[in-house]
Amino acid sequence: MDDFLQQCRAVIGSQYVLIDNADREPYETEWRQRYRGQSLAVLRPASTSEVADLVKLCRQFKIGIVPQGGNTGLVIGGVPDSSGNSVVLSLCRLNKIRTIDAANNTITVEAGCILKQVQEAADAGQRLFPLSLASEGTCTIGGNLSSNAGGTAVLRYGNTRELCLGLEVVNANGEIWDGLRGLRKDNTGYDLRDLFIGAEGSLGIITAAVMKLYPKPKAIQTALVALYSPSAALDLLNLSREEFGPALTGFELISAICVELVHKHFPDIPLPFSDAYPHYVLLEISDHESASHAAQLTESVLEQALESGMIADAVIADSMSQTNNLWKLRENISMAQAAEGKNIKHDISLPSSCIPDFMKTTAQLLEGHVNGCRLVCFGHMGDGNLHYNISPPVGVSDQDFISNQEAIHRLVHDQVHAYHGSISAEHGIGSLKREEILRYKSNVEIQMMHAIKSALDPDNIMNPGKIL
Template identity: 85%
Template sequence: MDDFLQQCRAVIGSQYVLIDEADRKPYETEWRQRYRGHCLAVLRPASTTEVADLVKLCRQFKISIVPQGGNSGLVIGSVPDSSGSSVVLSLRRLNKIRAIDTDNNTITVDAGCILNDVQQSADNSQRLFPLSLASEGTCTVGGNLSSNAGGTAVLRYGNARELCLGLEVVNAQGEIWDGLKGLRKDNTGYDLRDLFIGAEGSLGIITAAVMKLYPKPKAIQTALVALSSPEAALELLNLSREGFGPALTGFEFISAICLELVHKHFSDIPLPFSEAYSYYVLLEISDHESESHARQLAENVLGQALEGAIISNAVIADSMTQANNLWKIRENISMAQAAEGKNIKHDISLPSSCIPAFMMMTAQLIVSHFPGCRLICFGHMGDGNLHYNISPPIGVNDQNFISNQEAINRLVHDQVHAYNGSISAEHGIGSLKRKELLRYKSAVELQMMRAIKSALDPDNIMNPGKIL
């Protein structure tokens, strides 16, 4: 491999070919620190041309490639396996904002741009880039697209796929496809863009993208609502859709234990209610008229919900500080879970209408098989995406409990499948859920996916062992 590494150094410079174990480790270790693979080297190109040249070298030497952005994924999709025979190709040095077109409402960015930086660039141009995730300070646009990330504003703006108009991609042959068009209508054959979005780097490497921008709202109104059941949350969702219309931006469902864990591990975050309730919904509306109009709209809809006994209580944020504190509750749930100990995560989606029944039936199954375990459910109920996580009973060794992961996954995923849902809503498949995908995808679906993979990556060098 010396000849291969030497040629890589000639392409991108010796300092950007990392072979020492200490240098490789951050790129080989997945975000939750539960798995570490091993690679031959980490390659850090700084341009699309350099990416293409490296792919050509990898193809020549028959070396597989693991594309990587911010490495904040949760399904072991952006780290290598344990063989040490692949390279990690990090896109972090491709981090330029290429162009902002405020008339066309688009921003063209390198794949290695941090999501928060894209949001800030849009804001500086008096525009909104609405993709928002808990990991937005570390995740990259390329990674967001490769996993078709969702986040908190899908209800209003859609997933990463809906926010993307064009891509630049290096394919498995090392050729550059320039599809960086800011068009909202282009009916000239197959939509190649959508092949690469959500493909987790298994068909090619996204190096740049044209993303949609939106006018900044005049006002954002945030409220936390307390209610008694998932059925009440669904009723509130329907009322909110009718009352807020397109202004409804976020509808985050939160179970009581989530607030308890956040309060336990982040006690500086103020609790909005003096008493505890069974469930909560974090609402956000984006208004294009005024602060007063947004406030009146929120009061009208939530007033109806109170009068109709759909909700038990509500707090409407009076200031940006209070709104941020309400969002901190939601954004710190995952961190609070991590501080509490290991847990078994599920990133699932269901028709919103099925969520109450799914939660009731699945809880009964889980508790009957694993008495005392804690069901930590939260997520983007407005688009049907739940993070349905299982923590061990208090006092039970979490490592021992994690050994039940396969059995618990089977219970949860079988229920998801029974309700015509998906076992992956926004995190992807990676290698973690590959066997699960084989269980729930039909033979016809798998055959078509394999045909696409074989056609675009016949040498199987693009992130092998992920998805398929």
């Protein structure tokens, strides 16, 4: 491999070809420290042409390529396997904001741009880039596109796929496809863009993208609502859609134990209610009229819900500080659950109408399987995406609980399938769920996916072992 590495050095410079164990380790380790692979080297190109040259070399030497952005993935999709036969291709040096076209409401960015950087560039141009994730300070646009990331504003703006108009991609032959077109209508054949979005780098390497921007709202209004059941949350969602219309931006369902764990491990975050309730909804609207209009509309809708008995109580944020504190209750759930101990996670999606019944029946099944297990359920109810996590019963060791992991996965995923849902809503497949999807996708689907993979990556060098 000395010849291969020497040619890589000639393309991008010796300092950007990392071969020492200590230098490679951050790129080879999944960010939760649950898995570490091994690579031949970490390559850090700075341009699309350098990426193309490296791909040509990898194809020539038959070396697998694991594209990586901010390494914030949750399905072991951006780190290598343990064979040491592939390279990690880090795109973090491709981090330029190429252009902002405010009149066309688009921004063209390179794949290594941090999501927060794109948000701030849009804001400086008096526009909104609405994609928002807990990892927005470290995740990259390339990774967001490759996993078709969701986040908290999908209800209003859609997944990353819906926010993308065009791509620049290096294919498995090392050729550059320039599809950076800021068009909202382009009916000239197969939609190649959509093939690469959500493909987790298994078909080609996204190096840049044209993303949609939006006018900045005049006001954002946030409220935390207390209610007694997921069925009441569904009723509130339907009412909110009717009354707020397209202004409804976020609708996050939070179970009581989520708030309890956040308060336990982050006691500085204030509790908005003096009493505890079984469920909460964090609701947000983006208003293009005025702050007073947003406040009046929110008050009117919540008063209607309160008078009808749909909800038990509500707190409407009256300052940015209070808004931030309400969101901290939501954003710190995963960290609080991690601080509590090991847990078994599920990133699932269902028709919103099925969520109450799914939660009820699945909880009953889990209780029969693991008596006293704690269901830390939260997520984007407005678009049907739940993070359905299970913590061990009080007093049960992490090790004993995790021994049930496969059985619990099977129970939950079988339930999701029974409700015509998906076992991966926004985190992707990676290698973590590669075998699992075989249980729930038809043979026809799997065969078509293999056909696409074989056509675009016949040598199987693009993120081998991921998805398929």
